Amino acid sequence: MKLFDVYPLNNISIEKAAGSYVWDDKGRAYLDMYGGHAVISIGHTHPHWVKRIEEQLHKIAFYSNSVIIPLQQQLADKLAAVSGKTDYQLFLCNSGAEANENALKLASFYTGRKKIVAFTKSFHGRTSLAVAATDNPAIVAPVNETDHVVFLPFNDVNALHEYFVKEGNAVAAVITEGIQGVGGINIASDLFLQTIRSLCNQYGALFIADSVQCGYGRTGKFFAHDHVGVEADIYSMAKGMGNGFPIGGILIAPHIQPKHGMLGTTFGGNHLACAAALAVLEVMEQEKLMELTAENGTYLIEQLKAIPELENVRGRGLMIGFDVPNHIKDLKKILLQEYRIFTGEAKPNVIRLLPSLALQREHIDEFLQSLKQAIIFFK
Numbered sequence: 382m383k384l385f386d387v388y389p390l391n392n393i394s395i396e397k398a399a400g401s402y403v404w405d406d407k408g409r410a411y412l413d414m415y416g417g418h419a420v421i422s423i424g425h426t427h428p429h430w431v432k433r434i435e436e437q438l439h440k441i442a443f444y445s446n447s448v449i450i451p452l453q454q455q456l457a458d459k460l461a462a463v464s465g466k467t468d469y470q471l472f473l474c475n476s477g478a479e480a481n482e483n484a485l486k487l488a489s490f491y492t493g494r495k496k497i498v499a500f501t502k503s504f505h506g507r508t509s510l511a512v513a514a515t516d517n518p519a520i521v522a523p524v525n526e527t528d529h530v531v532f533l534p535f536n537d538v539n540a541l542h543e544y545f546v547k548e549g550n551a552v553a554a555v556i557t558e559g560i561q562g563v564g565g566i567n568i569a570s571d572l573f574l575q576t577i578r579s580l581c582n583q584y585g586a587l588f589i590a591d592s593v594q595c596g597y598g599r600t601g602k603f604f605a606h607d608h609v610g611v612e613a614d615i616y617s618m619a620k621g622m623g624n625g626f627p628i629g630g631i632l633i634a635p636h637i638q639p640k641h642g643m644l645g646t647t648f649g650g651n652h653l654a655c656a657a658a659l660a661v662l663e664v665m666e667q668e669k670l671m672e673l674t675a676e677n678g679t680y681l682i683e684q685l686k687a688i689p690e691l692e693n694v695r696g697r698g699l700m701i702g703f704d705v706p707n708h709i710k711d712l713k714k715i716l717l718q719e720y721r722i723f724t725g726e727a728k729p730n731v732i733r734l735l736p737s738l739a740l741q742r743e744h745i746d747e748f749l750q751s752l753k754q755a756i757i758f759f760k
């Protein structure tokens with residue numbers, strides 16, 4: 382049987398990993414500045430994470446949501462402590478798309494309304510409503526097209542005001558990333574997030590903070606939206622949550638009341654996933670990874686800004702992007718092939734850095750040195 386060929390692949394097979402490095406089948410080490418697409422939060426195969434999963438595996442891996450799973454409450458308590466969102470409620474699922482799908486659905490249940498406001502260059506996932514709120518027609522199937530979603534220009538406060546004056550009473554939710562990831566590392570301005578909050582309050586709509594990529598400590602605060610001090614009604618989470626073990630979830634503000642049967646999933650919140658997610662939060666706390674991320678991110682951004690060939694260096698914490706000018710357009714490829722460094726990208730010319738939050742200063746210096754040499758390569 383053939384694999385359904387939907388991924389443009391690098392011709393590399395990864396066999397093992399530890400911390401911020403991965404090794405291919407020929408035993409060659411690669412520095413992972415991509416974190417397997419922002420997923421690796423505490424470092425590949427972290428010993429505490431491995432131990433926690435292994436121990437859980439010997440007890441029970443899965444039982445359905447028809448019984449009490451105490452690990453879910455332990456995870457909720459730990460999330461409250463680490464995120465500071467102590468009065469929120471937790472619903473667990475399996476991926477980022479599913480988290481956003483549930484968030485959007487919940488907003489519609491809560492408000493009884495149908496309109497969703499999303500923004501240019503947004504990415505919210507590939508399930509039906511999440512993809513309809515994603516600004517990329519190439520991945521929206523005809524059946525996913527809907528008039529219920531409207532796209533406004535990102536960071537445009539006037540456009541938001543104008544839209545709400547006309548349609549505000551029909552809006553169920555406004556959904557935005559605090560920093561757009563797939564869209565190319567675009568930071569939502571303070572005023573933009575504050576305006577969303579106040580318009581949602583005024584018109585009775587819900588504010589959904591898609592934190593699938595920019596959340597879970599990646600920007601040096603638990604949620605990117607926290608940099609602005611704005612509270613969302615629902616936070617969606619996934620990538621860093623399990624350090625590679627599939628798990629997603631939404632944090633739901635206390636004013637949104639649950640009803641039996643309203644949301645549900647077979648696999649969401651299973652024992653093994655909860656054990657993995659608990660291990661992540663325990664390590665984040667123990668190793669002070671959010672503080673480390675803030676410090677290392679500031680250092681890395683400063684150093685990148687000092688490299689004249691890189692344009693428009695931007696980001697927060699370890700969610701960083703820069704534009705690659707045309708004369709070094711193959712920089713990402715050269716970094717991988719010649720220097721064995723994985724980086725991320727965003728079309729057409731952005732390199733995205735999304736390494737593990739446990740990245741050490743020596744890894745950053747190794748990366749910077751290789752980056753400078755790679756740039757010289759083009760001269």
Ligand SMILES: Cc1ncc(COP(=O)(O)O)c(C=O)c1O
Pocket residue numbers: 476477478479481504505506507558562563591592593594595619620
């Ligand atoms: C901001 C954001 N939301 C949602 C998703 C979808 O997550 P998943 O691929 O786990 O469904 C992604 C994935 O890249 C993302 O970056």
